[in-house]
Amino acid sequence: MSNHERETYTVTGKSFTAVAVNMAAKAGEYMKSKLGQATDVRVKTSPHDLVTEVDKGTEILIRKIIHTYFPTHDILGEEGVEPGAEASRLALEAVKDREYVWIVDPIDGTTNFIHGLPFYSVSIALAHRGEVIVGVVYDPSRDELFVAEKGKGAYVHGKRIQVSPEEELAGSLVATGFPTDRQHVLPLALKQIESVAPRVRNIRAGGSAALHLAYVAAGRLTGFWEANLNAWDIAAGMLLVQEAGGKVTDMNGEPYGLHVRDVAATNGRIHDDLIAAIR
Known part of the structure; x- marks a missing residue:
């Protein structure tokens, strides 16, 4: 060391x-x-x-x-x-x-x-x-x-642990969350789900962003995205994903930083396709 x-x-x-x-x-x-x-x-x-x-x-x-x-x-x-x-x-x-x-x-x-x-x-x-x-x-x-x-x-x-091997959205199990801001953020989240759902194997919404990120790292989920999160929701899980070989960005595909509130995390292989679907 x-x-x-x-x-x-x-x-x-x-x-x-x-x-x-x-x-x-x-x-x-x-x-x-x-x-x-x-x-x-x-x-x-x-x-x-x-x-x-x-x-x-x-x-x-x-x-x-x-x-x-x-x-x-x-x-x-x-x-x-x-x-x-x-x-x-x-x-x-x-x-x-x-x-x-x-x-x-x-x-x-x-x-x-x-x-x-x-x-x-x-x-x-x-x-x-x-x-x-x-x-x-x-x-x-x-x-x-x-x-x-x-x-x-x-x-x-x-x-x-390492991220999952899926190469395409069609074989991917992904997760998201329903935002607490029902007036402004929820309509966007529902549109994203509508766009992503036909393209993936299935979508889950467990209700803990940190655990969803941990599951991406462990290969149990292929990807996760959610808008309007705080640094404390994401920071630990983000490192888990990166250290397990995955990729974490904002929803525009820009690199993750503590300021990022709209996050996308995947095994890396489906990342660009997931970003395109949610955008």
Whole structure:
């Protein structure tokens, strides 16, 4: 390992990735212990965008661990940001040039969590000067931990994962999501589904962008696209896909950055065709 890598991935001998995995496991335990108790449900931006005390409690838990190990690091977390795209953009702008920023979604798939549907996750990423270097997505329901480190591959249960082999849209299983903004973004999303559906094997909409991205990385989905997502929805999953050999861009095919809100991620082979279909 070069000195540069050692500086990037560890501080005072403590591995960033090990801390991220530890946080994800503890957050998952906490979430499972609260399953069925999410009675205090509040609306964020619309009746479809929900938050619970469990979201807040999970983020507090994660923040405490980060501050314990890395007191100088910044944190960009869903619960610390006002609702809406503009607030998310400003929050990201405030920290994007900082040395180390943890990007956290305490529960990606809150609506599923509230309804007891076991498709939700905790998403934890670490960016170094704006570039994501560690990504962890944990599914407590299946006890599946997806881990990626920049330049070192992507893994689940410690086994290396790679994207699926499909060469064409016709044989592809893809996923998307239904946006919480029902007035402006939903009509566009429905048009995209209408365009993509006849061209692919099938479409899924599980309700957790982070898990969809992890599934693209693991070869369970050929691709995923969704509009109006936040950095904390995508950052960890994006690194998983890239490190598993896939491709992540915005919906115009431009390279992914933390500012991207409209994302497309695939095995790489169907990428251009999926972009053409959704556009």
